[in-house]
Amino acid sequence: MSVTISAAQVKELRDKTGAGVMDCRHALVDAAGDLCKAEEILRVKGIKSADKKAGRVASDGLVEAYLHSSKLGVLIEVNCETDFVAKTEEFKTLARELAMQVAAYKARYISREEISQEELDNARKIFRDQYTKEGKPANVLEKILEGRMEKYFEEVCLIDQEYIRDGSKKIRDLIKETVAKTGENILVKRFARFSIGEN
Amino acid sequence: MSVTISAAQVKELRDKTGAGVMDCRHALVDAAGDLCKAEEILRVKGIKSADKKAGRVASDGLVEAYLHSSKLGVLIEVNCETDFVAKTEEFKTLARELAMQVAAYKARYISREEISQEELDNARKIFRDQYTKEGKPANVLEKILEGRMEKYFEEVCLIDQEYIRDGSKKIRDLIKETVAKTGENILVKRFARFSIGEN
Numbered sequence: 140m141s142v143t144i145s146a147a148q149v150k151e152l153r154d155k156t157g158a159g160v161m162d163c164r165h166a167l168v169d170a171a172g173d174l175c176k177a178e179e180i181l182r183v184k185g186i187k188s189a190d191k192k193a194g195r196v197a198s199d200g201l202v203e204a205y206l207h208s209s210k211l212g213v214l215i216e217v218n219c220e221t222d223f224v225a226k227t228e229e230f231k232t233l234a235r236e237l238a239m240q241v242a243a244y245k246a247r248y249i250s251r252e253e254i255s256q257e258e259l260d261n262a263r264k265i266f267r268d269q270y271t272k273e274g275k276p277a278n279v280l281e282k283i284l285e286g287r288m289e290k291y292f293e294e295v296c297l298i299d300q301e302y303i304r305d306g307s308k309k310i311r312d313l314i315k316e317t318v319a320k321t322g323e324n325i326l327v328k329r330f331a332r333f334s335i336g337e338n
Numbered sequence: 339m340s341v342t343i344s345a346a347q348v349k350e351l352r353d354k355t356g357a358g359v360m361d362c363r364h365a366l367v368d369a370a371g372d373l374c375k376a377e378e379i380l381r382v383k384g385i386k387s388a389d390k391k392a393g394r395v396a397s398d399g400l401v402e403a404y405l406h407s408s409k410l411g412v413l414i415e416v417n418c419e420t421d422f423v424a425k426t427e428e429f430k431t432l433a434r435e436l437a438m439q440v441a442a443y444k445a446r447y448i449s450r451e452e453i454s455q456e457e458l459d460n461a462r463k464i465f466r467d468q469y470t471k472e473g474k475p476a477n478v479l480e481k482i483l484e485g486r487m488e489k490y491f492e493e494v495c496l497i498d499q500e501y502i503r504d505g506s507k508k509i510r511d512l513i514k515e516t517v518a519k520t521g522e523n524i525l526v527k528r529f530a531r532f533s534i535g536e537n
Contacts, residue, residue: 202411202532204403209424212401214413216532225408331530333401333415 142171156181156320182319195324199225205238213241215330220323233317233325239303240310241332246297249327254295262291297327341370355380355519381518394523398424404437412440414529419522432516432524438502439509440531445496448526453494461490496526 144167152163152174158181166184170176200218207213217234224230240246248254266287270280292299302308318325343366351362351373357380365383369375399417406412416433423429439445447453465486469479491498501507517524 198535200534201408202405202534203408204405204411204413206401206403209400209402209430212403212413212415214403214411214530214532216411216534218534231408329532331413331532333413333528333530335399335401335415335417336397 142168144168144172148172148174152177152181158320182316184319195220197324197326200328201225201231201234203231203234203238205235205242207242210335211242211333213238213330213332215241216328217325218328219321219325224321224323227321229317229320230325233314236302236304236313237297237310237327238330240300241297241330243303244300245332246300246330247295249296249330250298251292251296263288266291297330341367343367343371347371347373351376351380357519381515383518394419396523396525399527400424400430400433402430402433402437404434404441406441409534410441410532412437412529412531414440415527416524417527418520418524423520423522426520428516428519429524432513435501435503435512436496436509436526437529439499440496440529442502443499444531445499445529446494448495448529449497450491450495462487465490496529 144164148167149160149163152158152167153160155174156163156178158166162181162184163177166177166180167174169180197218197220199220199222200216202214202216205213205215215234215238217230217237219225219230263284266284267280270283270287275283289299293301298309298311298314300310302310302313314325314327343363347366348359348362351357351366352359354373355362355377357365361380361383362376365376365379366373368379396417396419398419398421399415401413401415404412404414414433414437416429416436418424418429462483465483466479469482469486474482488498492500497508497510497513499509501509501512513524513526
């Protein structure tokens with residue numbers, strides 16, 4: 140199968156995905172010139188390479204603030220590997236979106252690893268008592284409970300939450316997309332969310 | 339002693355201090371029309387009344403953010419009693435100044451009451467060892483140590499720090515001045531300071 144890929148097609152794909160020239164050309168060849176398919180190919184490849192990058196040291200980055208009103212504010216530190224990437228529009232956009240996400244969806248943790256065993260045990264007990272009261276049979280209770288705990292993580296953990304602008308996407312995925320675009324490991328180091336009258 | 343106070347003098351004093359019309363008029367009468375003396379009278383009265391207000395509930399206020407650069411940011415919650423005062427220029431200015439202060443002087447605590455006994459004991463031990471090594475006589479060592487601990491509080495506690503714009507003033511005094519101007523109890527509820535590469 141021989142297909143001619145124009146520079147304009149490569150540019151269009153690059154603009155959409157932020158991937159490198161050769162990656163875009165290869166993806167377009169593999170997709171026989173179909174832009175949507177090529178994007179999907181890059182996305183899958185990108186996310187694969189994003190997972191590989193997760194072990195690398197992310198010690199540069201950005202501090203971003205978002206004031207929703209004078210009553211609610213968020214401060215977040217997002218790390219990447221170099222100042223070069225920290226200054227890209229893709230990375231700055233990610234930091235802004237994450238700050239807004241925390242303001243809107245009230246994450247309490249970055250990931251489930253931060254939750255204390257005591258809080259996990261408490262949550263599990265509350266849900267178990269509830270399902271027992273509702274008469275859920277013992278053989279399905281554990282399975283239902285696991286599902287409920289996942290839901291709980293989606294409520295309280297930033298990276299497990301649905302993205303405010305696109306419910307089909309987790310914050311984890313949003314971050315991986317930016318990893319794929321920038322080619323660097325990215326992680327949320329810490330955040331603070333202050334709201335008058337809440338603590 | 340009879341002295342005539344003009345409306346212009348009252349206005350000038352009000353603009354400088356934020357105090358009420360009658361308070362300004364009385365202060366000017368007591369100061370025989372001397373603006374500086376009148377200001378001093380108000381300041382002393384104001385600070386006295388500020389101390390009285392310290393017990394009242396401060397549950398409204400502002401969340402303020404300050405980004406020094408993309409690498410350093412501060413989020414701070416400053417409380418007062420009503421949204422009316424939270425919206426005044428005096429209060430907003432205080433919140434901004436405090437955020438900037440935290441960015442510049444790296445406070446770790448709001449006040450010394452927050453410091454753990456362990457950290458206090460550690461600091462005291464380090465200073466004591468140092469003074470013993472320097473051969474300070476036992477009869478003055480405790481006194482020197484107390485002085486050094488005060489200095490330590492000035493380093494790490496926001497309200498004990500010198501104000502970035504006026505080293506003759508403590509942050510505690512800056513807050514009291516705003517209490518005097520607004521007539522409400524004011525306190526710093528919490529702050530976060532994120533700097534890339536520091537934790």
